[in-house]
Amino acid sequence: MLDRGLLRNEPDRVREASLNKGEPCPIDRWLSLDRKRRDLLGRTETLRRRRNELSLEVSSLKKNGESADIQIAESKKVGDSIGLIDKELSAIDRTMAEVELQFTNIPDQDVPIGKNESDNEIVKAAGAKPSFDFKPKPHWEILGNLFDQKASGDIAGANFILLRGWAAWLQRKLINWMMDFHSEAGMEEIWTPFLANRESMTASGQIPKLEYDMYHIEKDDLFLIPTGEVPLTNIYRNTTVNEGVLPVKLVGYTPCFRREAGSYGKDTRGLNRVHQFEKVEMVRFEHPDRSEEALEEMVSHVEKMLGLLELPYRISILSTGDLSFAAAKCYDFEVWSAGQEKWLEVSSISNFRDFQSRRGNIRYKPAGGGKPLFVHTLNGSGLALPRIIAALIENGQTEDGKFTLPSVISTKPVIYS
RNA sequence: GGAGAGGUGGCCGAGUAUGGCUUAAGGCGUACGCCUGCUAAGCGUAUGAGAUUCACGUCUCCGAGGGUUCAAAUCCCUCCCUCUCCGCCA
Numbered sequence: 137m138l139d140r141g142l143l144r145n146e147p148d149r150v151r152e153a154s155l156n157k158g159e160p161c162p163i164d165r166w167l168s169l170d171r172k173r174r175d176l177l178g179r180t181e182t183l184r185r186r187r188n189e190l191s192l193e194v195s196s197l198k199k200n201g202e203s204a205d206i207q208i209a210e211s212k213k214v215g216d217s218i219g220l221i222d223k224e225l226s227a228i229d230r231t232m233a234e235v236e237l238q239f240t241n242i243p244d245q246d247v248p249i250g251k252n253e254s255d256n257e258i259v260k261a262a263g264a265k266p267s268f269d270f271k272p273k274p275h276w277e278i279l280g281n282l283f284d285q286k287a288s289g290d291i292a293g294a295n296f297i298l299l300r301g302w303a304a305w306l307q308r309k310l311i312n313w314m315m316d317f318h319s320e321a322g323m324e325e326i327w328t329p330f331l332a333n334r335e336s337m338t339a340s341g342q343i344p345k346l347e348y349d350m351y352h353i354e355k356d357d358l359f360l361i362p363t364g365e366v367p368l369t370n371i372y373r374n375t376t377v378n379e380g381v382l383p384v385k386l387v388g389y390t391p392c393f394r395r396e397a398g399s400y401g402k403d404t405r406g407l408n409r410v411h412q413f414e415k416v417e418m419v420r421f422e423h424p425d426r427s428e429e430a431l432e433e434m435v436s437h438v439e440k441m442l443g444l445l446e447l448p449y450r451i452s453i454l455s456t457g458d459l460s461f462a463a464a465k466c467y468d469f470e471v472w473s474a475g476q477e478k479w480l481e482v483s484s485i486s487n488f489r490d491f492q493s494r495r496g497n498i499r500y501k502p503a504g505g506g507k508p509l510f511v512h513t514l515n516g517s518g519l520a521l522p523r524i525i526a527a528l529i530e531n532g533q534t535e536d537g538k539f540t541l542p543s544v545i546s547t548k549p550v551i552y553s
Numbered sequence: 554g555g556a557g558a559g560g561u562g563g564c565c566g567a568g569u570a571u572g573g574c575u576u577a578a579g580g581c582g583u584a585c586g587c588c589u590g591c592u593a594a595g596c597g598u599a600u601g602a603g604a605u606u607c608a609c610g611u612c613u614c615c616g617a618g619g620g621u622u623c624a625a626a627u628c629c630c631u632c633c634c635u636c637u638c639c640g641c642c643a
Contacts, residue, residue, distance in 0.1 A: 174605070174606095178605075178606090181604095181605075181612045184611085187623080188612090190623070192574080192624095194623060195574075195624080196573090196574080198573075199573085199574090204623080208623040208624090211623040211624075215623070375563095376563060376602090378563075378583085505584055508563090
């Protein structure tokens with residue numbers, strides 16, 4: 137959600153941002169609703185004031201045993217007028233709230249302007265791609281029966297994961313290692329619900345735009361979370377914290393559920409794109425002055441992880457056309473996957489500034505006193521599991537049917553055939 | 554799922570029977586000042602949020618939404634959440 141002052145005073149900035157992000161921009165509609173609303177508000181408030189005055193008069197007249205019929209009659213008339221205006225006003229309020237949810241966040245100044253992901257800019261690459269004197273296999277060949285698609289298909293359907301044996305172990309091991317890594321860096325470990333209600337989804341920005349891509353439980357109007365960002369961010373929904381507690385740094389493991397409707401076809405082989413994947417997610421609530429450096433901090437934190445996992449990676453800054461609805465700036469991390477010979481996205485780290493905190497009403501009380509202000513929210517994956525597993529086993533394979541894992545995970549070579 | 558008790562400002566907590574000087578008491582916390590050799594304590598002052606207005610100000614908000622009334626934190630209806638007990642169940 138954007139600041140009403142911004143919508144009112146700088147509509148051109150809002151138009152430009154929407155254009156660059158390729159999102160609709162109902163600013164003209166909003167401006168006319170806003171004018172109408174303020175006009176009605178002025179009228180109803182004058183009437184309410186009058187009614188309050190009359191109410192006091194009635195009260196004191198009655199106490200003295202005098203007649204208040206004249207005041208009561210006027211008050212009734214005033215009340216009727218208020219009722220009429222309020223009806224119109226509440227219709228406008230509802231419409232405005234709906235319209236306001238449609239404005240995309242404004243990209244930061246240093247975000248490259250572009251149409252889509254081909255305009256993203258690579259800002260860093262690190263680690264050498266492994267070389268092989270044989271043709272490295274993709275992970276689904278290496279995993280063989282341990283990646284049991286027959287079973288997962290029977291249980292749930294296409295594009296669900298069922299891992300067996302050491303493949304299942306590896307996933308559990310990685311989750312633990314990641315959680316420990318973040319905890320040791322000072323984040324609070326959180327275990328959350330994996331379902332969330334409509335309000336939560338709206339606050340973190342999944343609704344209305346991505347509603348169709350989520351699994352929805354109609355009976356209870358609950359959604360399966362598409363990312364741990366949802367529950368972690370909503371911990372502080374409708375909350376005002378003291379400035380002193382900032383930054384709040386949280387980390388949690390959750391499964392992520394995505395319908396991926398319409399994305400069948402390319403890149404869906406193996407662990408690349410599935411309906412349920414495991415992810416460790418970091419969420420951070422920051423003072424507005426410090427969110428930019430916090431974003432860079434989170435980036436270098438994730439770089440450390442990938443270094444320890446010995447995975448070659450590159451970082452790109454997303455162009456406006458690829459930037460998500462709620463984000464102001466975002467870095468993507470990709471790791472090299474030797475068997476598939478391509479880069480796989482494993483982390484996305486974003487600064488949302490006050491976009492989510494406005495929707496979720498997440499504020500802080502300034503230390504020096506004064507009105508509560510909106511915090512800035514940031515989040516990032518640390519990391520998404522299936523693709524990390526794919527890259528680890530593809531990059532570490534040897535011709536004789538073994539492979540090695542990075543030493544932080546295991547020092548024993550794994551035999552896979 | 555059944556029965557009961559609750560939801561009031563950042564937090565705690567009066568007020569609801571009998572609707573009207575509640576324009577929400579009081580406390581904690583916080584900020585500033587005074588005092589004390591330091592600290593603690595004490596004293597004083599200030600301190601909820603949102604909307605709107607150039608401003609003074611005005612209006613709204615007592616879990617959410619409706620309703621009754623000249624007037625609702627207070628009465629009525631629906632829903633949500635928390636707690637206790639029972640039922641069911643990992």
